[in-house]
Amino acid sequence: MIYILIIVTLLFPLKGALIRWRANFTPKVQPVPELPLVDDASQPRSLLGMLQRVNAEEGIDGLYKGILPTLGFVLFWKQVMPLPSIAVIGYLHFGVYDQNAVLIIAIASPIKIIATVIEAVFVNRAVTTREDIPSFSLRRALDALLSSTERRHPYRIFIILGLLAACTSWVLYIVGTIGARHFLFVKQFSSTFGDWENVKPLLPLLVGAVIFSFILNALVLTPLEVIMVRLSIQAKATPVTLLLDTPPAEAVGPIRIDKDEYTGLISCARLVIQEEGWGALYRGWWWTGFRGLLFI
Incomplete structure (x- = not known):
């Protein structure tokens, strides 16, 4: 478990920059006259660009902003509630399909x-x-992350x-x-995996399946994850100041x-x-496509 936490910690700056990049509102044209014009040249155009921007403006604190909730959910899934993921993956890959x-x-x-x-x-x-998230005050952290309506009625996050x-x-x-992979590949080829001579003719098909999975993950999951970021940062009752940790006039994009x-x-x-x-x-x-290969 400690190795998983270390890997998550090392990769978190990339994940944080990816979330910021996906959240960043960069219109092609000025959509609202009242908003300040966007300086196109200053907008991060890649994950690396966003990573460099965060590092330049916020330093190490910015790169690791949000690490505690992330590690908390990693612990939750690995230690407190591992059954749902294990059950789904285990039964779909190796289980008998019964009631x-x-x-x-x-x-x-x-x-x-x-x-x-x-x-x-x-x-x-x-x-x-942009608000500071205290590490040792749950109440202050909730004040920073939830609107007043959501704090009074936590169920409202489910009706965003x-x-x-x-x-x-x-x-x-x-x-x-x-499930589809189980029926199409694991179930069909499980008896031949121990014999290299039988597996060898299937290698092109397996490589093709991996490439197909990568493309499908990228095409389907990426828009869903971008939409999840955009929808999740919209507060229910009071506006939340978002994007880079800079004054509103210097924000990466208009809100x-x-x-x-x-x-x-x-x-x-x-x-x-x-x-x-x-x-x-x-x-x-590409991030979503590669990561998706781990569970699809």
Whole structure:
């Protein structure tokens, strides 16, 4: 477990920069006359560009902003609630498809969806908010990450417009593709994996399957993850100051005003394409594609 935490800690600056890059609003044209014009030349155009910008403006503190909620969720899934993920992956890959397997998957998937919504809200907001997140004061941290309405009624994070739908789609895609891989590859070739002579003719097919999975993950999961970031950082009642930890006048991009808020999964995708172009929906596609190979 300690090795997992070390790896997560080492890779976190990349994850934090990716979340900021996906959250950054960079319209192709000036969408609202009242907002200041965006200096196109100053906008980070890549994950590396965002990483360098954060490091230059905020230093090590900025690179590791949001690390504590991230490590907390890693511990939650690995120590407190490992069963849902293990059950889904275990049964879909190696289990017998009977009523018990279906029941376990039916129970585990909603738990995964609920945890994904909570993780998206807390981790994405912790990374993107300008407010300082105290390490040893849970109440002050919640004040910084949740709106007053959400603090009074925590269930409201589950009715953030479109977020539950995006997280559900994300989880169902993972569960569905793991099941498809089991039926198409693991189940068909499991008897030949121990014999190199029998496996060798199948290598082109297996390589093709890996490449296909990479492309499919990038095409499907990346827009969902961008949408999850955008939706999760929208507060329910009071505006949350987002993006880089700089004064509002020097923010990386303009902050969306109320009438421009995303009102759902489809609305978010449509507005991102309309205002920022298709490229904004595919920020970090290679990251998602490679990471997806670990569970798809």
